Amino acid sequence: MTMTPDSIRRRLLLGAALAAPALRTGRAQANGEVIVRTPGGAYDDVMRRVVYDPFTAETGIRVTPVAATGAKLIAMVRANNVELDLIDTGDAQLLTLERLGALAPIAYDRWRWTKPEDITREVRLTHRVGNFTYASVLAYNTETFPGDAHPNSWADFWDAGKFPGPRMLADIASASVNFEFALLADGVPKDQLYPIDVDRALRVMARIRPSIRRFWDTGALAAQMLSDKEVVAGSIWNGRLQTLIDRNAPLGYTWNQHMIQVQALGVFKDARNVEGAQKLADFMLQPRMQAQYAKALIYGATNERAFDLLTPAEVARMPGGENSRRLGFYQDIAWWHENRDRVSRAWSRWLLR
Missing domain, CATH: 3.40.190.10 (Periplasmic binding protein-like II)
Structure with missing residues (x-):
């Protein structure tokens, strides 16, 4: 038929x-x-x-x-x-x-x-x-970093000596690698992140790689790693994180330098x-x-x-909101659309080193 x-x-x-x-x-x-x-x-x-x-x-x-x-x-x-x-x-x-x-x-x-x-x-x-908007934020374990003694910027996150412990960042399979955060950690102003200098971002990533437990590919995995204390700091989507905090998980985050999506x-x-x-x-x-x-x-x-x-x-x-736009930045999806294949190839080669 x-x-x-x-x-x-x-x-x-x-x-x-x-x-x-x-x-x-x-x-x-x-x-x-x-x-x-x-x-x-x-x-x-x-x-x-x-x-x-x-x-x-x-x-x-x-x-x-x-x-x-x-x-x-x-x-x-x-x-x-x-x-x-x-x-x-x-x-x-x-x-x-x-x-x-x-x-x-x-x-x-x-x-x-x-x-x-x-x-x-x-x-x-x-x-x-x-x-609606959501955001990738810098989260941390409040038992590991109590009070104000927590990382408050991506430069802090990259400082594994001052803020020790296993970490996580996003993998390309999550949608995009956290190259923006690497460049912020290296001193690039948030209004000058794009076009992303991929080679520079990879060099900065190499500095923190020994402390990275895993590059996460889903929001569920990122939440689980923080909840299980497999990592004590990392990037995560704010909604996933807030759900854990509302369930009394010992977690916190900063809006400083967050990426609005x-x-x-x-x-x-x-x-x-x-x-x-x-x-x-x-x-x-x-x-x-x-x-x-x-x-x-x-x-x-x-x-x-x-x-x-x-x-x-x-x-x-x-x-x-107004405060969010002041502290954070919008991800440039047009740049990612035009460069995703190139980044994916470079990222895959870097992971195999």
């Missing part, structure tokens, strides 16, 4: 639809559906409660979240068979899709729930818009429901929505008005 594109689409999405029941009112059926790529898991639970169900109640458009890898998204484009409408993923993956010509411009001029000028300038781009939204230009996807992006980014899911997920808001709806204690746990 020959399957039509619509039958294929229904079969692919059946499992996701059953796992995340939609509001199937008459109004929702009439106004359609937005299929959104998401990270899945607890993220979907929060977004269903905070964003998707209220969006359906407001517009009649139901939302079906579907997990998909970056490779799957690219395969859809190359096969000319786009099965999704809105993409909620890392900014780097969206940049790849943008350069393939797969994304529609964000319809800022038609927004009615969110004011475009309230979105942080660095993440308000033509074909993608940040919906972005999760963003993009709309497939060949999506079946471009208009609905644009509406969902607009709805998701309004201050009250962002404040709720940023708080629940320990991410940073990209709508600067959202911070006004959070307590100082809640803001202190999040990247992306």
Whole structure:
């Protein structure tokens, strides 16, 4: 039996639809559906409660979240068979899709729930818009380094004599190597990190390598190494770390010299429901929505008005605010996109030395 594109689409999405029941009112059926790529898991639970169900109640458009890898998204484009409408993923993956010509411009001029000028300038781009930020921070064990006697900069992290103990840093398999932190440790100002001097970064990495227990490739591994005290200091994503701290793990971190990273939204230009996807992006980014899911997920808001709806204690746990931008820096994903293959080859050779 020959399957039509619509039958294929229904079969692919059946499992996701059953796992995340939609509001199937008459109004929702009439106004359609937005299929959104998401990270899945607890993220979907929060977004269903905070964003998707209220969006359906407001517009009649139901939302079906579907997990998909970056490779799957690219395969859809190359096969000319786009099965999704809105993409909620890392900014780097969206940049790849943008350069393939797969994304529609964000319809800022038609927004009615969110004011475009309230979105942080660095993440308000033509074909993608940040919906939250996270950060790579310098974490440490508070039993090993009690009180103020802890590393407070990447230069401190590289000083294994003053701050002894096994360490960890990110591997290329995590998305990118921590070359930015190596250059900061070597005295490069944060506004001069890019373009990255790869040879210099590798020379600096060589100085700390004897103290590196492992280069981590997943957030789960980084969290486990800190939690098990396999390492006493290292880079880690702030959300993973905060979860451990909230469970009373003896861990701390500094916002000094943290690297801000972005999760963003993009709309497939060949999506079946471009208009609905644009509406969902607009709805998701309004201050009250962002404040709720940023708080629940320990991410940073990209709508600067959202911070006004959070307590100082809640803001202190999040990247992306005014203080965060002063102490940290945004990762240059365009540089990484253009240089990833070269870095990967150089990194692999360096590891074998």
